[in-house]
Structures are given as C-alpha cells and as structure tokens.
Amino acid sequence: MKITASFLQHFRKEFIFPSKDVTHFFPQHMAKGLNKMQRTLATVDYVIEVHDARIPLSGRNRQFKETLAVRPHLLILNKMDLTDLKYKRNVIQRLKANQGVQEVVYTNCKQEKSGTVKTLLIPKLTEVLMGTARFHREGLDHYNILIIGLPNVGKSSLINAMRHLHSGKGKATPVGPHAGVTRSVLEKIKVSHSPLIYVYDTPGIMMPNIEDMDVGMKLALCGTLTDHLVGYDMIVDYLLFWLNSHGYFKYVKYFNLSQPTDDIFQFLSNVAKLYNVVEKRKSPSGEYVYKPNFDLAAKYVLRAFREGQLGCYNLDEDIVQSVTN
Numbered sequence: 244m245k246i247t248a249s250f251l252q253h254f255r256k257e258f259i260f261p262s263k264d265v266t267h268f269f270p271q272h273m274a275k276g277l278n279k280m281q282r283t284l285a286t287v288d289y290v291i292e293v294h295d296a297r298i299p300l301s302g303r304n305r306q307f308k309e310t311l312a313v314r315p316h317l318l319i320l321n322k323m324d325l326t327d328l329k330y331k332r333n334v335i336q337r338l339k340a341n342q343g344v345q346e347v348v349y350t351n352c353k354q355e356k357s358g359t360v361k362t363l364l365i366p367k368l369t370e371v372l373m374g375t376a377r378f379h380r381e382g383l384d385h386y387n388i389l390i391i392g393l394p395n396v397g398k399s400s401l402i403n404a405m406r407h408l409h410s411g412k413g414k415a416t417p418v419g420p421h422a423g424v425t426r427s428v429l430e431k432i433k434v435s436h437s438p439l440i441y442v443y444d445t446p447g448i449m450m451p452n453i454e455d456m457d458v459g460m461k462l463a464l465c466g467t468l469t470d471h472l473v474g475y476d477m478i479v480d481y482l483l484f485w486l487n488s489h490g491y492f493k494y495v496k497y498f499n500l501s502q503p504t505d506d507i508f509q510f511l512s513n514v515a516k517l518y519n520v521v522e523k524r525k526s527p528s529g530e531y532v533y534k535p536n537f538d539l540a541a542k543y544v545l546r547a548f549r550e551g552q553l554g555c556y557n558l559d560e561d562i563v564q565s566v567t568n
C-alpha cells in the first residue's frame with residue numbers, strides 16, 4: 244500500500260503555522276525569566292543549554308548569545324530515551340560544525356537510574372569548567388551555572404537529577420508534562436562539591452525559533468508549544484504524515500488498525516472507538532448519533548508518542564542524513 248503524505252496534501256498550502264499565537268502565551272512568564280536571567284548573569288560562569296534530543300537541530304533559539312551575553316558552551320540533548328540514537332554521532336558532528344556548539348551531552352533525566360547525569364554530564368561539566376576562562380570571576384572557589392532552554396525540554400528535571408545526585412534530596416523544582424511549568428524565584432543549589440558547582444534553581448525559558456511550518460510542528464509534537472493553540476488534531480496529523488513518510492508503522496499495531504492510513508479522520512475515529520471516547524448525541528429527528536471525540540483521541544495519540552510507545556525517533560533525521568550523505 245502506498246502511503247501518501249496527508250499532512251502535505253491537506254494543509255501545506257493553506258495552513259500557516261500560528262507561531263504568533265502559540266508563542267504569545269509565554270511573554271509575561273518569559274519576560275520575567277529573561278529579566279531575572281540578565282540580572283543573574285553577572286554572577287554566572289557558565290550557561291548550559293538544554294534541548295530535546297528528538298529535535299536536535301530544529302527550534303533551538305540561536306539568540307542566546309546576544310540575549311545572555313554569555314556563550315553557551317555545553318548543549319544537553321535531553322530525553323535521549325525517546326530518540327533514535329543511531330544518529331547520535333552525526334548529530335554531534337553537525338552541531339559542532341554548523342551551529343557553533345562546543346560540547347554536546349545526551350541525557351535522560353526522567354529515569355536517572357540510567358545514570359546519564361552522573362556518568363556523562365558531571366564529568367564533562369567538570370572538564371569544560373576547568374578549561375573555561377572565568378572573566379571577572381577569576382579566583383573564586385565556586386562556579387555558578389545557569390540552565391536555559393525552550394519550554395518543556397527537561398530543565399527542571401535536569402536540576403532535580405543533579406540536586407538528587409549531590410545531596411540525595413528529592414524534587415524541589417516543579418516538573419510537568421506541559422510547556423511553561425517553571426516559575427519560581429532564583430535560588431542556588433549545590434550540585435557538586437569538587438569542583439564546587441551551584442546551579443540556579445529557576446531555569447531560563449527561551450522562545451523557540453520557528454523557522455518554518457515543519458519546525459513548528461516538530462516543536463509542537465515534542466510538547467514545546469502549547470498543544471491547544473496549535474490544535475491536537477493538527478499535531479497528530481503531522482505525526483501521522485511524518486511516520487508514514489518515513490516508513491515507521493508501529494502505530495498500526497499499537498492502535499489496533501488493520502493497515503497504515505494517511506486519513507487523519509479515519510485514524511482518529513478508530514482511536515476514539517478504541518478508547519471509547521465517543522459522544523452520544525440526539526439528532527433533531529430523535530435518533531442517537533455517535534460522534535468521535537477527535538480532541539480526546541488526539542490527546543491519547545500524542546501521549547503515546549511522547550512516552551515513546553510509538554517508537555523512538557529523531558525528527559530531524561532527514562537533515563542529519565542530508566548533511567552526512
């Protein structure tokens with residue numbers, strides 16, 4: 244069966260990504276954060292940028308340098324448990340060659356049992372800190388680090404994992420599945436004794452860089468934008484398009500379908516039936532009609548994707564391949 248690209252067919256020409264609306268929900272929150280960040284910078288030695296490993300090349304805000312006046316040296320690609328690691332080497336090469344990143348570390352901050360923060364991040368951080376010029380903070384016995392990144396990429400989870408590693412203390416920075424959870428006041432947390440490293444509790448939230456619709460939809464798929472502003476069914480339609488056009492059909496079995504489909508309405512109807520999210524309504528003639536709840540069905544699909552149930556993907560795999568081939 245030939246799977247066509249439904250998203251392209253239906254929307255590419257007519258659909259303009261609602262980037263303004265989507266990013267407008269952040270301004271107050273982000274403006275405050277930026278203000279705080281800028282005031283904090285005088286006492287910051289180093290900036291760590293966190294990004295989602297499923298979109299290693301898309302959506303990063305490259306204005307970090309101007310906004311923060313400190314160059315982020317270390318890029319953390321978090322949620323490595325959800326990405327396709329066969330592209331890891333090429334992604335790192337590409338980031339270093341084309342995006343001016345000096346160091347890249349992959350982490351999984353959700354299941355820190357896997358030890359990525361302890362075994363990969365802390366040693367790398369120590370190494371880069373030792374080799375970094377300290378500007379006006381020369382001679383001080385401790386390092387201050389500011390963590391920045393787009394909403395929902397795992398900044399608070401990273402701080403919690405570092406805090407836990409060092410002190411055995413549990414969660415203190417709020418973590419949530421939706422974009423824009425962190426709001427608290429800046430506080431310093433000790434995350435390493437030797438060298439003495441502190442991390443600012445409130446991670447800096449940056450505006451995503453939505454270059455085009457593909458990038459916007461990938462950001463939405465990873466939960467970096469506000470779902471309801473983009474539209475649940477729209478995000479799922481993009482997901483279906485992406486999976487089909489890359490030949491990934493794990494979703495067929497997961498949602499009990501008989502075959503792949505590029506029809507978003509048929510797909511969501513099936514999911515709605517499977518999860519029993521069908522509304523019963525009385526028609527004007529008195530008969531009952533059953534209407535699938537597309538929004539709820541789409542939420543189930545998104546949750547499955549974001550938990551890795553539909554497979555682990557690098558949504559930038561085309562860009563990575565186009566460079567390395």
Ligand SMILES: Nc1nc2c(ncn2[C@@H]2O[C@H](COP(=O)(O)OP(=O)(O)OP(=O)(O)O)[C@@H](O)[C@H]2O)c(=O)[nH]1
Binds near residue numbers: 325392400401420
């Ligand atoms: N699978 C997986 N999920 C993660 C990982 N790190 C964080 N998460 C989840 O991603 C979601 C967002 O995590 P947060 O730590 O709140 O992200 P944040 O960047 O601080 O979010 P904002 O406060 O919105 O900026 C939560 O549901 C976390 O449990 C990871 O490495 N793997």
